[in-house]
Amino acid sequence: MSVTSGDLFPLDAALRGIRERFADVVIDADRTSLRERTVVVPAERLAEVSAALAQEWGGSLLTMFALDERAEGGRYRLHVMFSMAPEDALVTLISAVPELAPSYPSVAAHVPAAHWLERELHDLVGVKPLGHPDLRPLVAHDGWPAGAHPLRKDFTPPAQWSWAPRYHFPLVEGEGVFEIPVGPIHAGIIEPGHFRFSTVGESVLRLDVKLGWKYRGLEKLAEGQSFSRGLELAERICGSCAFSHALAYCGALEELSGLVPPPRARALRSLAAELERVHNHLGDLAGILNDCAYVVGSASLARIKEIVHQACDTLFGHRFLRGMCVPGGVCRDLPDDAQQLWLRRVLADVRADVEDVLRAATANESVMDRLRGTGVLTPEVARDLGVTGVAARASGSTRDGRKDHPYAFYRDLDFFTVTHHDGDVLARLMQRGGEIHESLNLIDQMILRLPGGPLVVHIGEPQPGRWGFGVVESPRGLLSHWLRIGSDGQIGDWRVRSASHAIWPAVAMAVPGNIVPDFPLINKSFNLCYACTDK
Amino acid sequence: MWEILRRPLQIGIHPRMPAADAISPASRAPEGEIQLLGEALRVEVQGLFAGSLKLRHLDAGSCNGCEQELNALLNPFYDLQQYGIDIVASPRHADGLLLTGPITRHLEEAVRMTDDATSRPRLLIAVGDCACDGGFCADSFAVHRGASAVVPIDVRIPGCPPRPADIVRALLMAMGRASVLAASQRVAKR
Numbered sequence: 001m002s003v004t005s006g007d008l009f010p011l012d013a014a015l016r017g018i019r020e021r022f023a024d025v026v027i028d029a030d031r032t033s034l035r036e037r038t039v040v041v042p043a044e045r046l047a048e049v050s051a052a053l054a055q056e057w058g059g060s061l062l063t064m065f066a067l068d069e070r071a072e073g074g075r076y077r078l079h080v081m082f083s084m085a086p087e088d089a090l091v092t093l094i095s096a097v098p099e100l101a102p103s104y105p106s107v108a109a110h111v112p113a114a115h116w117l118e119r120e121l122h123d124l125v126g127v128k129p130l131g132h133p134d135l136r137p138l139v140a141h142d143g144w145p146a147g148a149h150p151l152r153k154d155f156t157p158p159a160q161w162s163w164a165p166r167y168h169f170p171l172v173e174g175e176g177v178f179e180i181p182v183g184p185i186h187a188g189i190i191e192p193g194h195f196r197f198s199t200v201g202e203s204v205l206r207l208d209v210k211l212g213w214k215y216r217g218l219e220k221l222a223e224g225q226s227f228s229r230g231l232e233l234a235e236r237i238c239g240s241c242a243f244s245h246a247l248a249y250c251g252a253l254e255e256l257s258g259l260v261p262p263p264r265a266r267a268l269r270s271l272a273a274e275l276e277r278v279h280n281h282l283g284d285l286a287g288i289l290n291d292c293a294y295v296v297g298s299a300s301l302a303r304i305k306e307i308v309h310q311a312c313d314t315l316f317g318h319r320f321l322r323g324m325c326v327p328g329g330v331c332r333d334l335p336d337d338a339q340q341l342w343l344r345r346v347l348a349d350v351r352a353d354v355e356d357v358l359r360a361a362t363a364n365e366s367v368m369d370r371l372r373g374t375g376v377l378t379p380e381v382a383r384d385l386g387v388t389g390v391a392a393r394a395s396g397s398t399r400d401g402r403k404d405h406p407y408a409f410y411r412d413l414d415f416f417t418v419t420h421h422d423g424d425v426l427a428r429l430m431q432r433g434g435e436i437h438e439s440l441n442l443i444d445q446m447i448l449r450l451p452g453g454p455l456v457v458h459i460g461e462p463q464p465g466r467w468g469f470g471v472v473e474s475p476r477g478l479l480s481h482w483l484r485i486g487s488d489g490q491i492g493d494w495r496v497r498s499a500s501h502a503i504w505p506a507v508a509m510a511v512p513g514n515i516v517p518d519f520p521l522i523n524k525s526f527n528l529c530y531a532c533t534d535k
Numbered sequence: 536m537w538e539i540l541r542r543p544l545q546i547g548i549h550p551r552m553p554a555a556d557a558i559s560p561a562s563r564a565p566e567g568e569i570q571l572l573g574e575a576l577r578v579e580v581q582g583l584f585a586g587s588l589k590l591r592h593l594d595a596g597s598c599n600g601c602e603q604e605l606n607a608l609l610n611p612f613y614d615l616q617q618y619g620i621d622i623v624a625s626p627r628h629a630d631g632l633l634l635t636g637p638i639t640r641h642l643e644e645a646v647r648m649t650d651d652a653t654s655r656p657r658l659l660i661a662v663g664d665c666a667c668d669g670g671f672c673a674d675s676f677a678v679h680r681g682a683s684a685v686v687p688i689d690v691r692i693p694g695c696p697p698r699p700a701d702i703v704r705a706l707l708m709a710m711g712r713a714s715v716l717a718a719s720q721r722v723a724k725r
Contacts, residue, residue, distance in 0.1 A: 141641055150676070157676040161640075185645050187624040189592040189605050192642060213641045214596045217677035236671045239600025239696065283603070302610035309607070319698065320600055356541070531598045 014057035051110035085404035113386030244474035251470025265329030280475035329456030375522030389477020395423035401473030498532030591629035596639030631658030
């Protein structure tokens with residue numbers, strides 16, 4: 001097997017290919033970032049270039065959004081961002097869509113990973129992707145008045161607005177086929193989402209997922225606000241991923257300011273990010289075992305998760321690490337040996353306890369019978385839908401944002417990318433167990449190698465019009481914040497994409513072929529954030 | 536079998552962490568605090584609710600931080616169930632609702648339907664800053680300014696999110712007030 005230069009340097013191959021095949025593009029028109037290359041593409045060819053990038057040149061779709069630039073230039077602006085992993089590079093395709101004819105050939109028709117992204121920009125900005133396979137509203141509910149697009153600059157909420165959800169679900173026709181609606185209010189302490197099953201008996205033929213119930217309009221709320229208000233909003237998009245959101249937001253702000261936080265701050269950021277990963281994975285594992293009725297395992301894991309939260313509270317002042325990450329660094333520290341030793345002792349106990357629980361759980365035949373072969377996510381579906389994180393790595397992917405696009409202290413740390421191949425619930429359980437182990441190793445490394453120095457560097461006043469992009473490996477996968485400064489020097493535009501947003505369509509693909517009582521288990525094995533997705 | 540039981544037997548009834556006082560003067564020691572609060576709570580629940588208070592969680596658009604803290608109340612550290620309080624699966628089984636989130640416009644109808652389904656009399660408890668007054672996103676067009684915009688709230692528990700011990704303390708205070716109210720009503724009847 002020979003390795004072509006295109007494998008080692010996908011970015012170069014991609015840019016060369018784009019230049020050769022698409023003569024009417026402009027590459028790097030105004031380059032401000034070291035790792036982001038921009039390609040301005042006519043809107044009619046956006047789908048073609050995206051397809052070529054995704055299918056031939058190794059790009060994976062990270063995010064896609066639309067911006068309202070009618071005031072500046074009578075147009076809407078589309079950004080389609082691809083990660084060129086394993087190279088630490090991003091390719092952004094930029095297109096302009098005219099104000100009076102706001103439509104363009106759909107990217108999702110060729111790149112399935114753009115499916116939900118295009119539905120969302122259609123709802124929020126009102127730009128229409130022509131030929132999209134399924135243009136039902138995503139964030140909006142059917143009752144939204146025509147022309148209500150919150151992320152347009154001139155948006156004001158209409159007086160008459162029916163917020164009641166009315167949604168068309170595609171049904172499976174046939175004798176004996178039942179339709180089961182579940183949610184949005186569910187039986188346990190859980191977030192709201194609506195699931196519509198088409199079943200024969202208990203076998204699921206089709207699952208449709210309807211979210212958007214928690215839409216809080218946060219991206220709109222940030223417009224014209226200060227950076228600290230933006231950080232407050234970012235940290236509260238989600239409780240599970242609070243630190244990851246703060247990290248990505250601060251990363252975007254630091255990129256557009258051209259600053260790098262000091263080494264001690266970066267190490268503390270990685271340490272906190274790994275603590276967040278551990279408490280998330282523990283909660284997910286507890287959920288999986290709970291839905292197998294292995295309650296003793298679930299209760300043990302809940303106890304261990306509580307220990308991690310209390311450690312976060314004791315050391316950094318917040319159980320979910322809010323208030324720790326600030327633009328330019330961090331504002332909490334692990335100042336002396338006593339604290340570091342205490343943390344290492346606590347985490348050594350955590351490591352031993354998690355191993356015990358997982359060993360007991362995997363030795364239990366009833367549990368293994370539930371987990372094995374349930375809710376399989378195939379590698380092809382995972383790749384086509386742009387799935388990242390735990391779900392992707394449990395289906396064979398070796399992508400990890402901490403290695404592909406290093407941030408914080410990860411470039412200087414040594415860790416193993418855990419991966420499994422079966423893509424079933426068992427694989428996702430074992431994946432999390434392995435990742436907890438690696439995270440605890442990482443925290444140990446960071447404590448031992450914690451550099452000295454300041455905790456924060458001053459951001460200053462960024463230039464209006466500049467944008468920055470922060471991407472982090474959150475507990476569920478790649479999470480990104482795109483931030484552009486407005487003409488008033490405050491937040492102009494803000495676009496967030498969480499890992500969960502990409503993985504929800506994959507859940508809908510993993511459930512058919514299983515039975516309805518296994519749905520909670522499959523759902524828990526992904527344990528995606530609804531709040532992150534709806535914003 | 537021994538594998539499963541070994542750790543719980545080692546840890547004992549009251550799980551604890553390595554003492555944190557030496558490293559952090561302001562550290563809270565939840566286990567001691569919880570024992571005190573919990574005993575008082577048990578007494579109130581016994582007196583007011585004959586030892587059984589069933590609550591139903593209703594998410595009205597929270598960030599899931601408050602959900603995780605409500606879930607934490609059921610973990611071996613806090614173990615809410617030992618005080619007679621439990622979380623039930625249906626509003627029809629509930630004495631009260633725990634609301635989290637500002638009430639997004641999309642969920643308003645669901646909140647009203649769930650509240651209607653809860654058998655009277657019921658307690659409505661707003662957990663977290665968002666449920667109390669809309670919280671960090673109160674100015675958004677897509678949310679209400681807290682749960683009281685849609686349903687009448689009896690108890691407010693602020694925090695972002697409130698720690699489990701804070702939730703227990705707030706429930707206790709609410710019950711303390713409820714018992715004062717009940718006593719004054721008994722006096723008024725005479």
